[in-house]
Amino acid sequence: MSEIPATEKAGGETRTRLLDAAERLFARHGIDATSLRKITSEAHANLAAVNYHFGSKEALIREVFLRRLHPMNEERLAALDRLERESGEKGPSLEEVLRAFYLPALTLCSGLEREGSDFRRLLARVWSEPRELLRPIFASEFRTLAERFQAALARCLPGASSEDLRWGIFFLVGILTHGLQIPNLDPQDPPVCLRPGEDVEATLARMVRFGAGGLRALVREDDGCPFREEGGKREGGDMQ
Amino acid sequence: MSEIPATEKAGGETRTRLLDAAERLFARHGIDATSLRKITSEAHANLAAVNYHFGSKEALIREVFLRRLHPMNEERLAALDRLERESGEKGPSLEEVLRAFYLPALTLCSGLEREGSDFRRLLARVWSEPRELLRPIFASEFRTLAERFQAALARCLPGASSEDLRWGIFFLVGILTHGLQIPNLDPQDPPVCLRPGEDVEATLARMVRFGAGGLRALVREDDGCPFREEGGKREGGDMQ
DNA sequence: GTCTATAGGAGGATAGAC
DNA sequence: GTCTATCCTCCTATAGAC
Numbered sequence: 001m002s003e004i005p006a007t008e009k010a011g012g013e014t015r016t017r018l019l020d021a022a023e024r025l026f027a028r029h030g031i032d033a034t035s036l037r038k039i040t041s042e043a044h045a046n047l048a049a050v051n052y053h054f055g056s057k058e059a060l061i062r063e064v065f066l067r068r069l070h071p072m073n074e075e076r077l078a079a080l081d082r083l084e085r086e087s088g089e090k091g092p093s094l095e096e097v098l099r100a101f102y103l104p105a106l107t108l109c110s111g112l113e114r115e116g117s118d119f120r121r122l123l124a125r126v127w128s129e130p131r132e133l134l135r136p137i138f139a140s141e142f143r144t145l146a147e148r149f150q151a152a153l154a155r156c157l158p159g160a161s162s163e164d165l166r167w168g169i170f171f172l173v174g175i176l177t178h179g180l181q182i183p184n185l186d187p188q189d190p191p192v193c194l195r196p197g198e199d200v201e202a203t204l205a206r207m208v209r210f211g212a213g214g215l216r217a218l219v220r221e222d223d224g225c226p227f228r229e230e231g232g233k234r235e236g237g238d239m240q
Numbered sequence: 241m242s243e244i245p246a247t248e249k250a251g252g253e254t255r256t257r258l259l260d261a262a263e264r265l266f267a268r269h270g271i272d273a274t275s276l277r278k279i280t281s282e283a284h285a286n287l288a289a290v291n292y293h294f295g296s297k298e299a300l301i302r303e304v305f306l307r308r309l310h311p312m313n314e315e316r317l318a319a320l321d322r323l324e325r326e327s328g329e330k331g332p333s334l335e336e337v338l339r340a341f342y343l344p345a346l347t348l349c350s351g352l353e354r355e356g357s358d359f360r361r362l363l364a365r366v367w368s369e370p371r372e373l374l375r376p377i378f379a380s381e382f383r384t385l386a387e388r389f390q391a392a393l394a395r396c397l398p399g400a401s402s403e404d405l406r407w408g409i410f411f412l413v414g415i416l417t418h419g420l421q422i423p424n425l426d427p428q429d430p431p432v433c434l435r436p437g438e439d440v441e442a443t444l445a446r447m448v449r450f451g452a453g454g455l456r457a458l459v460r461e462d463d464g465c466p467f468r469e470e471g472g473k474r475e476g477g478d479m480q
Numbered sequence: 481g482t483c484t485a486t487a488g489g490a491g492g493a494t495a496g497a498c
Numbered sequence: 499g500t501c502t503a504t505c506c507t508c509c510t511a512t513a514g515a516c
Contacts, residue, residue, distance in 0.1 A: 014499080030371065032272030035491060046501055051493060053499095131270070164446075171450045174418025175411045206404075206458060210411045213457020214450035254481085275509060286483055291511060293481095 015053045017043040022064050027122035031061060031131075058133055065126075065134060068108060068119045069141045075104035080148055094156040094215065098172070098208045101149055105176055106200050124180035127173075153215070160219040168215045175207055255293045257283040262304050267362035271301060271371075298373055305366075305374060308348060308359045309381045315344035316385060320392055334396040334455065338412070338448045341389055345416055346440050364420035367413075393455070400459040408455045415447055 021043035025034040036057055040047050054060040079100035083092040092100075108119055126134060150165050157165070261283035265274040276297055280287050294300040319340035323332040332340075348359055366374060390405050397405070 030270075030272060032270060033371075036493090037491080046499095047492095048494080048501070049499090057492065167446050168450070170418060171415045171447075174414040174416075175454075176414075177418060178410060178414025206407050207411075210408070210454035210458045213460075214415075214454030217453020217456075218446060218450045220453075276511090277509080287510095288483070288512080289481090297510070 014043070014045050014049055018045060018050060018053060018060065019064055019067060022060055023068075023122060024118045026061075026064065027118040027120075027125065030125065061133060062137060064122075065137055066141075068123075069137070072104050072108055073141055073145050076101060076145060077148060079104065080152060084152070091155045092152070094153070094212045095208050097149065097152045097156055098211050099204065101172065102176060102204055102207050102211075105180065106204055120180045124177050127177045157215060157219045164219050168218050171214060171218075172211050175211055179203060179207055254283070254285050254289055258285060258290060258293060258300065259304055259307060262300055263308075263362060264358045266301075266304065267358040267360075267365065270365065301373060302377060304362075305377055306381075308363075309377070312344050312348055313381055313385045316341060317388060319344065320388055324392070331395045332392070334393070334452045335448050337389065337392045337396055338451045339444065341412065342416060342444055342447050342451075345420065346444055360420045364417050367417045397455060397459045404459050408458050411454060411458075412451050415451055419443060419447055 018039060022034070022039050025038055025042060036050050037047060039060075040049050043049070050057065050060055054063060080097070083096050083100055087093075087096070105123075106120075146169065150162075150169060153165055153168065154160060154162075160168075258279060262274070262279045265278055265282060276290050277287060279300075280289050283289070290297065290300055294303060320337070323336050323340055327333075327336070345363075346360075386409065390402075390409060393405055393408065394400060394402075400408075
């Protein structure tokens with residue numbers, strides 16, 4: 001259930017080849033822009049294969065996501081479990097919790113480095129494009145995860161309001177979503193100005209640093225920290 | 241060039257009604273899932289109207305984006321100009337710079353509150369879905385902006401490496417992209433667990449706090465700040 | 481400028497041979 | 499299980515009347 005065989009890459013069963021081809025094409029060109037003809041052609045299967053194995057294009061889409069999301073979130077929960085078991089009374093640090101949240105998404109189930117990269121892009125793409133079809137899947141796959149991590153963050157950030165925590169998680173996801181598609185962006189003409197390499201560990205470290213700093217600042221009541229250069233005057237000011 | 245007349249909402253010229261309808265439908269259902277039939281029908285125009293006014297669906301898509309992106313980024317640059325003029329020798333604070341970056345995107349050109357919301361969703365959707373067609377538009381519309389804001393951030397964060405700054409901007413955009421679509425998400429079954437209201441000022445304040453805290457943490461060499469509860473041991477640790 | 485009508489093609493899905 | 503052939507819908511784009 002939480003394992004994906006390493007042999008599925010190419011030349012496997014037709015069903016698996018279809019899922020792989022769909023994942024790749026969805027990631028590269030979008031779901032709507034990918035026809036069954038392109039999928040079956042890429043998978044070296046017949047046009048009727050999708051309907052035979054899955055029943056419809058919609059069912060195929062669902063399977064493409066479920067196949068990866070479930071193991072990814074199980075990995076996250078397992079990492080959090082491990083942390084909470086090993087950290088004893090005082091609980092894990094904020095950085096450790098963020099790491100448990102981000103790492104499985106970046107590696108997308110250990111060992112999937114090459115295969116996962118297509119799904120990483122796809123997830124980033126779809127996350128901000130929540131079509132009706134995927135709503136139920138996302139809702140059910142992420143509900144427990146959100147609850148568990150919100151509780152863990154609440155423990156790391158005493159005094160944080162529930163609303164702040166939910167916003168904080170939202171921002172954490174935004175960082176991740178945006179970060180997920182980096183490694184595979186075409187090196188020329190990226191949307192803004194970034195074209196980082198594939199260094200997962202460095203990316204992870206930056207996400208964790210940024211996320212932890214952002215959360216602490218979000219939650220902190222009135223900036224009792226001395227490292228500020230200019231005091232942050234006019235925070236709710238009259239600009240524009 | 242940097243102004244959008246307030247009369248364009250409904251009942252305007254056919255051309256404008258087409259743009260409005262396309263913007264709304266693109267935001268709600270995606271670009272590929274939106275046919276010219278739906279657009280012209282929603283705009284109370286004839287099926288041939290799009291091809292008459294724009295030449296093709298692709299040209300219409302381009303116009304939908306250009307109409308909003310250009311004023312938005314001009315507004316951001318103007319806000320940054322204002323800041324740098326008024327802040328004198330020491331320059332604007334980090335929070336002020338972030339505010340100049342985020343506010344025009346949240347209000348999407350002052351006065352557009354209602355009309356802008358569709359485009360906000362559309363922008364969030366497309367940002368992580370950089371189709372070939374929009375690459376050149378995004379590249380040209382955001383190049384100057386990225387350079388100017390990176391320079392402004394560098395001034396607020398002395399000692400920051402160029403690479404850290406680029407990653408920081410990347411994360412800032414991720415927060416924004418994710419945040420942009422919040423206000424319009426259907427209240428039931430959101431992807432994670434958040435359904436905030438339409439309070440732009442509160443959202444902006446949270447984005448600024450989180451972004452500023454994240455940037456400072458990302459850039460800070462080795463955490464010389466005392467407000468940390470547990471010291472952040474094992475930052476590059478052995479998890480997973 | 482705006483309409484009707486239609487060309488010409490691509491889409492998802494299915495029936496039935498093998 | 500896999501293939502060929504085909505149905506029917508929907509698409510973009512255009513021609514030409516008004």
